[in-house]
Amino acid sequence: DQQVKQNSPSLSVQEGRISILNCDYTNSMFDYFLWYKKYPAEGPTFLISISSIKDKNEDGRFTVFLNKSAKHLSLHIVPSQPGDSAVYFCAATSGGNKLVFGAGTILRVKS
Amino acid sequence: ETGVTQSPTHLIKTRGQQVTLRCSSQSGHNTVSWYQQALGQGPQFIFQYYREEENGRGNFPPRFSGLQFPNYSSELNVNALELDDSALYLCASSNQGVDYGYTFGSGTRLTVV
Numbered sequence: 001d002q003q004v005k006q007n008s009p010s011l012s013v014q015e016g017r018i019s020i021l022n023c024d025y026t027n028s029m030f031d032y033f034l035w036y037k038k039y040p041a042e043g044p045t046f047l048i049s050i051s052s053i054k055d056k057n058e059d060g061r062f063t064v065f066l067n068k069s070a071k072h073l074s075l076h077i078v079p080s081q082p083g084d085s086a087v088y089f090c091a092a093t094s095g096g097n098k099l100v101f102g103a104g105t106i107l108r109v110k111s
Numbered sequence: 112e113t114g115v116t117q118s119p120t121h122l123i124k125t126r127g128q129q130v131t132l133r134c135s136s137q138s139g140h141n142t143v144s145w146y147q148q149a150l151g152q153g154p155q156f157i158f159q160y161y162r163e164e165e166n167g168r169g170n171f172p173p174r175f176s177g178l179q180f181p182n183y184s185s186e187l188n189v190n191a192l193e194l195d196d197s198a199l200y201l202c203a204s205s206n207q208g209v210d211y212g213y214t215f216g217s218g219t220r221l222t223v224v
Contacts, residue, residue, distance in 0.1 A: 004153075006153075032211050034211070034213075036215075041217065042217050043115070043201055043203075043215035043216050043217045043218050044154070044201070044215045045215070046212065046213065046214070049211065089153050089154070091153075093211060096205075096207070096211045097159060097166065097167045098144065098156040098159060098167055098169065099144075099146075099154070099156065099203075099213060100156070101146075101153030101154045101155070102153050103151070103152050103153045104152075104153050
């Protein structure tokens with residue numbers, strides 16, 4: 001039972017353009033959502049998060065949007081840079097006890 | 112502020128053997144969680160330890176067990192290794208009751224042959 005889904009295995013974007021990574025979830029009890037970035041041979045690194053009581057959170061080039069009615073969130077990266085090339089994981093939690101991850105999206109930013 | 116450190120980084124074991132993976136949590140963090148990441152998948156929650164006790168468990172068999180020590184470091188033990196146990200094992204520390212900030216280590220790559 002995949003409670004968090006990232007339906008795009010990969011995404012390729014030109015440097016300077018916007019990258020949009022999508023995530024869908026099924027569990028309405030999730031109250032906090034996080035995005036992690038992962039480089040090869042490293043652990044996931046926290047990027048940005050959003051509480052279920054908000055619909056948008058922004059941190060520099062990164063913005064996360066949450067649509068609770070659609071059970072959908074997205075991560076926008078503007079402008080995209082080659083160093084953003086990595087695997088991006090969407091994760092969700094209910095009460096902070098454990099994180100439920102999606103399968104990840106490989107982002108390639110071409111220069 | 113030190114991050115989460117895991118040891119060893121790589122390990123090869125034979126089917127049926129036992130393995131112990133270690134994790135030192137980030138300073139100031141009191142909770143440790145373990146995740147298994149198989150190839151091409153996202154990390155899957157194994158269990159969490161808080162105040163030296165198991166505080167939640169995912170869908171993993173009892174041959175996966177753990178410990179948390181008074182200094183908040185932790186061990187993951189896997190008995191009777193199976194080929195499907197081959198994966199990246201990630202440790203994450205956090206501050207229970209403070210925030211949802213999980214800091215991950217770089218993981219231990221376990222290969223079972």
